[in-house]
Amino acid sequence: MFCSTIRKRKLTTKKSDENEENQVKIAVSGKGGTGKTLVAGVLATFLAEKGFKVLAIDADPSPNLALTLGISPDEAKKIIPISENTQLIESKTKTSYPGVYRLSFSVDDIVKDFSVKSLYGVNLLVMGTVRSAGTGCLCPANAVVRALLQHLYVERDEAVVMDMEAGVEHLGRGTAKHVDAMLAVTDSSFKAMETAKKIYELSIEMGIKKLFLLGNKVADANEGMLIERFAKSNNISLLGLIPYDKQIIEADMRGKSPIEYARKSEGIEAIRQFGEKLIKQTT
Numbered sequence: 001m002f003c004s005t006i007r008k009r010k011l012t013t014k015k016s017d018e019n020e021e022n023q024v025k026i027a028v029s030g031k032g033g034t035g036k037t038l039v040a041g042v043l044a045t046f047l048a049e050k051g052f053k054v055l056a057i058d059a060d061p062s063p064n065l066a067l068t069l070g071i072s073p074d075e076a077k078k079i080i081p082i083s084e085n086t087q088l089i090e091s092k093t094k095t096s097y098p099g100v101y102r103l104s105f106s107v108d109d110i111v112k113d114f115s116v117k118s119l120y121g122v123n124l125l126v127m128g129t130v131r132s133a134g135t136g137c138l139c140p141a142n143a144v145v146r147a148l149l150q151h152l153y154v155e156r157d158e159a160v161v162m163d164m165e166a167g168v169e170h171l172g173r174g175t176a177k178h179v180d181a182m183l184a185v186t187d188s189s190f191k192a193m194e195t196a197k198k199i200y201e202l203s204i205e206m207g208i209k210k211l212f213l214l215g216n217k218v219a220d221a222n223e224g225m226l227i228e229r230f231a232k233s234n235n236i237s238l239l240g241l242i243p244y245d246k247q248i249i250e251a252d253m254r255g256k257s258p259i260e261y262a263r264k265s266e267g268i269e270a271i272r273q274f275g276e277k278l279i280k281q282t283t
């Protein structure tokens with residue numbers, strides 16, 4: 001499809017110093033099934049409990065962060081991902097010329113109009129599919145999502161926790177530079193660690209300042225050792241190891257949020273502790 005643009009969006013790329021302390025900007029990545037959504041949901045809630053104003057972004061093409069955050073399945077079903085909200089996309093980008101769309105539009109109203117608040121005070125925005133910055137895709141939906149991500153990471157005085165696919169390319173360099181910490185979640189499997197390694201390399205290339213590895217579902221000392229060894233040999237800072245936790249599985253089986261169902265469990269408690277560590281290292 002032929003698309004042309006009428007004007008490039010200009011953005012302020014500097015954070016204002018007085019708001020800096022509210023701006024813990026985190027992205028969580030890793031191979032599917034390693035626990036990204038769990039980590040993102042618990043961290044976002046932890047930050048909200050600490051008094052941060054928090055925005056959680058679900059940027060996985062199969063979004064399910066809402067349930068982890070304690071948003072009911074009925075309410076979660078009603079959420080239309082930003083990239084699939086044709087009415088919104090059109091209102092932002094349509095011009096009177098067919099095939100020509102605008103790239104200069106405001107996105108600051110989107111959070112107010114389209115985010116859903118969780119029981120624990122986290123605002124959730126579901127992005128839908130976010131295409132990679134390098135694919136040259138100029139579709140209107142992508143333009144809105146990219147501008148929105150940039151707004152959330154660069155301009156907004158709010159803590160951000162994003163649950164994303166394995167990979168960081170779709171952030172775009174301008175936005176990636178403002179990610180305070182990329183968390184690569186891995187279990188002890190070879191494939192998950194290889195994915196974490198790719199995330200690490202890409203994050204550096206994209207200009208992300210800090211990357212931490214977070215080991216998850218660690219069932220015994222041997223698994224822990226494998227992850228520690230991997231972190232050491234690749235020079236990646238290991239934020240910590242989250243134990244394999246049956247209560248988290250139980251919460252899942254019952255369709256409950258682990259934050260509610262397994263609040264005091266070892267796994268959830270470990271993520272909170274790593275959240276504390278992360279705040280110290282990034283603010």
Ligand SMILES: Nc1ncnc2c1ncn2[C@@H]1O[C@H](COP(=O)(O)OP(=O)(O)O)[C@@H](O)[C@H]1O
Nearest residue numbers: 032033034035036037038217243244245252267
């Ligand atoms: N520490 C843990 N202990 C036990 N089960 C876990 C743990 N972390 C995640 N899980 C389970 O693993 C599955 C995948 O987790 P999820 O957060 O959805 O991964 P991802 O978002 O990376 O695909 C879920 O069923 C989740 O409940």
Ligand SMILES: [Mg+2]
Nearest residue numbers: 036037060064
């Ligand atoms: Mg997930």
